[in-house]
Amino acid sequence: MEIKNILVKDSNGQLAEDAYKLDLSKDAAGVYFDPEELNTRILKFSPNNVNFDAVPNLNPSSYVAFATYNGTLGYSNRMFSTVVSQDSGTFSSNNVPILTYNPNGVSSVTDAATLQDVVIEISMFNGTIDVLNYSEGYLNVGNKDYVVESRRAFPTVVSNMPNVEYKQVYLDGWYSYTFVLFRDSVPGNPVFKDNYYSRGGFIFKASVDGLFGEDSLGVGIHITNADPAGTEFKEYQVENNDYESILFWISGYTGETGQANHTYLHSQALVTDTLRDAIVAEAIDIACDSTTGIEFMDWQKLSAKRIGAYVFFENGIFEKAQVIMESARTMCLNKKVDLARNC
Amino acid sequence: MIALQDVWSAVDHAYEAIAELQFQIADRSRISGDVDIFNKKQTRSTMLLAYLGALDELRLNITIVENRIVERLYNNIKTLTKDIRRWD
Numbered sequence: 001m002e003i004k005n006i007l008v009k010d011s012n013g014q015l016a017e018d019a020y021k022l023d024l025s026k027d028a029a030g031v032y033f034d035p036e037e038l039n040t041r042i043l044k045f046s047p048n049n050v051n052f053d054a055v056p057n058l059n060p061s062s063y064v065a066f067a068t069y070n071g072t073l074g075y076s077n078r079m080f081s082t083v084v085s086q087d088s089g090t091f092s093s094n095n096v097p098i099l100t101y102n103p104n105g106v107s108s109v110t111d112a113a114t115l116q117d118v119v120i121e122i123s124m125f126n127g128t129i130d131v132l133n134y135s136e137g138y139l140n141v142g143n144k145d146y147v148v149e150s151r152r153a154f155p156t157v158v159s160n161m162p163n164v165e166y167k168q169v170y171l172d173g174w175y176s177y178t179f180v181l182f183r184d185s186v187p188g189n190p191v192f193k194d195n196y197y198s199r200g201g202f203i204f205k206a207s208v209d210g211l212f213g214e215d216s217l218g219v220g221i222h223i224t225n226a227d228p229a230g231t232e233f234k235e236y237q238v239e240n241n242d243y244e245s246i247l248f249w250i251s252g253y254t255g256e257t258g259q260a261n262h263t264y265l266h267s268q269a270l271v272t273d274t275l276r277d278a279i280v281a282e283a284i285d286i287a288c289d290s291t292t293g294i295e296f297m298d299w300q301k302l303s304a305k306r307i308g309a310y311v312f313f314e315n316g317i318f319e320k321a322q323v324i325m326e327s328a329r330t331m332c333l334n335k336k337v338d339l340a341r342n343c
Numbered sequence: 344m345i346a347l348q349d350v351w352s353a354v355d356h357a358y359e360a361i362a363e364l365q366f367q368i369a370d371r372s373r374i375s376g377d378v379d380i381f382n383k384k385q386t387r388s389t390m391l392l393a394y395l396g397a398l399d400e401l402r403l404n405i406t407i408v409e410n411r412i413v414e415r416l417y418n419n420i421k422t423l424t425k426d427i428r429r430w431d
Contacts, residue, residue, distance in 0.1 A: 307358065
């Protein structure tokens, strides 16, 4: 059994099908560390195993891509997703978009103490209802701000995100990668309320039923009435690429073919990099310093956790894999392989 | 006498058992993530891990002695995972 550092598993979407793959033995999406950054871990998400030339009618089209971190904040019966990286624009098969996520580049802008609390109820395993305070804040990644749903977990852990505790941002865990391709609408196309459409990288959720229109090329995108006998209207559309809304929307179209208005790929990834580091560091420490071998306790625990997370992830039970990864966090703190040590 | 399929089955069951035990540990110790090394579930995980490591090194139907050891490992895994009740 080979245990990898990053596991990837396609879970939904037409682009994940074999018909569109370059290499059938691999998943459609690729998740990997930036090969040019040796000292820091920067995650990259890309649909690099999809043969876009085999997908019909992609010219012109627009895309939107999301990478989210999924964590429990201590509640194993509930998952919280936070978008850690997103991108959208005009799609070109010669230049497939790659999402980047650098946990070290993330910092919480909003002080946890100033977050506005909203109470949500959570059903517990034993049938009781527990209460979790939920707040909204901002994350800053480089020059870009992301609105995140920040939650305070009961009773002791204050967290701005599932992957953040105080100032520590965790890399390890379960990520979801969603890549949606929209075939661009042209003036005169019928559009239907609450469905998503695109034009030149502009993605919007139709506010009414009607006909697609634009004032000039890619500018002033609007919907007009489809029925010549009906009341005339012209509703301008606002850009909308909200993750949660798109995710729920595409999940209703599982059976559609690659020829539809949109096509997508939904993939899961499990990163066990810090855990792997801690296991190796533990072994090196014992080899260099120990005479008793008692320290092997942590090595045993971490190894078992890693195998547990791996098995659950490979079987598609992502939530349980994440719960095990979260339980390993504290034991992985400050455990890094030091190749320069005098052993 | 066990067959190769039995060994594969034991390996699968052992991995599943480790995962389930680790999930149960994680579910109750999320904040610290730690349990005593003598915790019954942790001990069982470690034993299964060790048996898996040993099975990985042995080959079935090469010598009688090795077959006996494989059979012993198989039985130990079976004993440790029997509460999962997936053995036929």
